Amino acid sequence: MEKQADDPDDRLIREFISGQEEAFTEILGHYKSLVLNVAYRFLRDRTEAEDVAQDVFLKIYRSARTYEPKAKFSTWVYKITSNVCLNRLRDEKNAPKSVSNGRQDPADTGASLFVGSSPGHFSPSEELERNERLTVVHDALQRLPANQRLALVLKRYQGLSYREIAEILGCSPAAVDSLLQRANGKLRKFLEPYFADRGVSRKGPQS
């Protein structure tokens, strides 16, 4: 991801370094949704994603002075987010398991409680169906290994190019291609029974 000369976030971070705290408010406004959603789709749990997003911005706040504008500012933000997410996952694996430590199902937490969802537009049966689909997709994502899941989240939800993902994950674009190949293969396999249940046609486009 080549650094653009007129990257407005780059200007903001320079202003923040020079002592203008309000510049960070703007950075927060630009990136909080992005960071939160990467963390949410990677970790599945909203509360945990909020924690991760807070951690990410504290890290940016603390280490702003060490920021070297070699790449786009967003790449740096994605890198920090990815590291915090991976560390969180590692900590969670090492932590003793308790009943309350288990990840919540969107159906259990009530997806309609999510600020981003649109409650009130679905009938109860539609809502139930929707929550069921959400659970299936979340489960499929969670079954992927961490690095494949992260690459998939960055590609499918953030729309980043292989090169950008490679820079964030610190690997080559070819390695990202390989990660995504495997991730997509597994995802297809996990979701295939669901296609059948839902009566989704598996025939290819007619050419």
Add this chain to the structure above:
Amino acid sequence: MIRTCRRIQKRIPAFLDAEVTPKMRSAVSRHLDVCPDCRRLLAATSQSWELLAEIEEITPRNDFDPLFWEKAREFSSPRVSRTDRLWARFPIPAIAAAGFVLGIAGGFFLGKAAFFDKRAPTTQAARPPTNGIFPYLDTFADFPGDSVGGAYIAVATQSGGAARRGGDK
């Protein structure tokens, strides 16, 4: 054909993402025109991606910013040095360790001042090296005769004298 299918199927996600070279793109397109299995796989991949859209975007809570600034202010408040943090975290072991180090250092300097500084000038000046014994052994000469030090001096002196006498012969 199977080999070609395997190769093409691997490229399908990159093909859909437009991350393949133009040459590969036309190769995949040509193959898809004639291979229903690979077309099915392409469709399944697209469908799985469509399902991913079920995880909708969420928006941060209203208290996200105030919570962040609260934490950030904690960080910006007067910095506490690492040593101070260590003292605050482990007061008793730190005080004990500091006391131990000070005690050892103090004991060493006091002992040095009391023993070497006082004794060395008087004994060494009063007793210049004699009988081929190293001068510093003279400091043991004041030990009482029945002590270990006295016994050592006696043995050293005798054996030195005997050796010297043997050498003279």
